[in-house]
Amino acid sequence: MTIDENIICEIQNWKPSQLFSYGTAGFRARANLLPPVVFRCGILAAARALSVPCVCVGLMITASHNPSEDNGVKIIEPDGSMLDEKWERIASKLINSENPREILQELCFEENVCWTTDSKSIRPAVYVGYDSRESSEPLSRLVEQAVKLMGLKYKCFGRVTTPQLHYFVKVANEDGIQANKENYFQRLSMGWDILSQYAFADNSESENVFRVVDCANGVGHEAMQDLTHFTKIDNIVCVNTGNGELNKHCGADFIQKNTVFPIISDPFHIKSIPSNALVHFCSLDGDADRLVYFIPEKTEYSSLSGSSNQRVRVLEGDRLSVLAAIVVKKFLDLLQSNLSVGVIQTAYANGASTQFLKDLGKPIQVECVSTGVKHLERAARRYDIGIFWEANGHGTILFSENAKSFLRKIIESTTGQKKNAALCLLALSSIANQATGDAICNFVLAESLLKVMGWQDLVSWESLYQDLPNCYKALHVQNKELIQTTDQERKVTAPHSLSVVMKNLSESNPSYRFLVRPSGTENIVRLYGEGPSLPTLKCLMEQIETVVLQACGTPES
Numbered sequence: 001m002t003i004d005e006n007i008i009c010e011i012q013n014w015k016p017s018q019l020f021s022y023g024t025a026g027f028r029a030r031a032n033l034l035p036p037v038v039f040r041c042g043i044l045a046a047a048r049a050l051s052v053p054c055v056c057v058g059l060m061i062t063a064s065h066n067p068s069e070d071n072g073v074k075i076i077e078p079d080g081s082m083l084d085e086k087w088e089r090i091a092s093k094l095i096n097s098e099n100p101r102e103i104l105q106e107l108c109f110e111e112n113v114c115w116t117t118d119s120k121s122i123r124p125a126v127y128v129g130y131d132s133r134e135s136s137e138p139l140s141r142l143v144e145q146a147v148k149l150m151g152l153k154y155k156c157f158g159r160v161t162t163p164q165l166h167y168f169v170k171v172a173n174e175d176g177i178q179a180n181k182e183n184y185f186q187r188l189s190m191g192w193d194i195l196s197q198y199a200f201a202d203n204s205e206s207e208n209v210f211r212v213v214d215c216a217n218g219v220g221h222e223a224m225q226d227l228t229h230f231t232k233i234d235n236i237v238c239v240n241t242g243n244g245e246l247n248k249h250c251g252a253d254f255i256q257k258n259t260v261f262p263i264i265s266d267p268f269h270i271k272s273i274p275s276n277a278l279v280h281f282c283s284l285d286g287d288a289d290r291l292v293y294f295i296p297e298k299t300e301y302s303s304l305s306g307s308s309n310q311r312v313r314v315l316e317g318d319r320l321s322v323l324a325a326i327v328v329k330k331f332l333d334l335l336q337s338n339l340s341v342g343v344i345q346t347a348y349a350n351g352a353s354t355q356f357l358k359d360l361g362k363p364i365q366v367e368c369v370s371t372g373v374k375h376l377e378r379a380a381r382r383y384d385i386g387i388f389w390e391a392n393g394h395g396t397i398l399f400s401e402n403a404k405s406f407l408r409k410i411i412e413s414t415t416g417q418k419k420n421a422a423l424c425l426l427a428l429s430s431i432a433n434q435a436t437g438d439a440i441c442n443f444v445l446a447e448s449l450l451k452v453m454g455w456q457d458l459v460s461w462e463s464l465y466q467d468l469p470n471c472y473k474a475l476h477v478q479n480k481e482l483i484q485t486t487d488q489e490r491k492v493t494a495p496h497s498l499s500v501v502m503k504n505l506s507e508s509n510p511s512y513r514f515l516v517r518p519s520g521t522e523n524i525v526r527l528y529g530e531g532p533s534l535p536t537l538k539c540l541m542e543q544i545e546t547v548v549l550q551a552c553g554t555p556e557s
């Protein structure tokens, strides 16, 4: 098949000035470097849509928790999941290519992409969304140009969260319905209402619980406003609603990594909270796919504005997994089902959470996989109910079709406690985003799970187990790629010197655990360790750090 010369010519005009690689988070860089990348990505998203029978694929413009001057782009598969790994490689090749004609021809032969722009044939669509960055909307116009050049339909949702776009794509392809914000929020609202009818220990919303949501000055604030409009959840107070800088000293990533209270650019919002209120603090990240909760050490909420380096205790992804697993098990125990339940973690999960989950016993099975949401999601889909969270707050509960039809049958054929438990589990499947981890859905999920447990404060949740003391470090080195790992990144195989030191340290300190791996998203080596004594841990980690720097080289200043 001959490829339209206009397409080749346009792609050649848009050549990035440096090399890019499609990582777990798509392409990310300073926004001014991105126009050629985004244009070529628009072509690639269209090609992906042409390579499989589908209604649409998605393309999101965001750099998530990165600073506001950055931006990024990622493609969403027709089933709402992240881009297929093979296509990640094709993406990197096409974006960097001097000779796009050759790659487009390969796509034609190997991936059945039909490059005709003949308007008579039925063409799929590319669904586009973007976050609140200044550079986002202008970049979306380049996607529009690329998609239209390819003769595909272009549907732009404007400012949406990343998980909302994943949801729209999944629903359009799988449920055949017009995906929009209304049905996204109606599902959430329906789930909350069912749980409040059948499972909440205390049904009064007039309680003294306030929910303070740090929106990271990002697009999550718009979604939170919609949420308060569509659901009956009371006492939601949004802060960092856009007056301050995106992700700067606020947001889920900042809280999790620094364990300090966020700077609040609009503190008047929390000043109105009664001094005797029980407050649930949580933070979204810039595109609202991560959520963490936290407990400030100081309890006079009205005086908190975050400029004081006030320390917080973070309830991150592991705690969300544990809370979800307890409640899922509680309902399943009433059903006496054979449904399998997997809780998927990475090696960054605190060992105390892993032990707690293992101790829950049947039907909970615990698995550890490599870092990166796609690995967790893939593993979770092997179970009837798959619970997965990365420590950083990205995760969800996935229900298989088998699980949902089993629950529907119980609802039709039984009454009483059993029927209620099945209704509640189905309600959870309607709250948890079934395409990807979603901070807005997870806020509703966490708030409802707490109410199912009858816990008004966060301390009851926190007290389930005590985290093992742990230590995290990011090291700048000359060549991070020298480090190789195996066993879900838990063992180092190269360089030899590092693998020997880590083996010896682990053998002589069996109650300590260490993790050393090159980051897949930044030019750093990540060191993580945990064990019973923090001073000993720090001392052991210093030894590892020295060997890493010797083996991988200290960066030139």
Ligand SMILES: CC(=O)N[C@H]1[C@@H](OP(=O)(O)O)O[C@H](CO)[C@@H](O)[C@@H]1O
Residues within 6 Å of the ligand: 024, 025, 348, 371, 372, 373, 390, 392, 518, 519, 520, 521, 522, 526
């Ligand atoms: C320790 C850590 O937080 N790692 C993050 C980070 O990956 P690295 O490969 O560690 O840079 O970014 C990934 C994409 O957002 C996320 O999936 C992962 O959990």
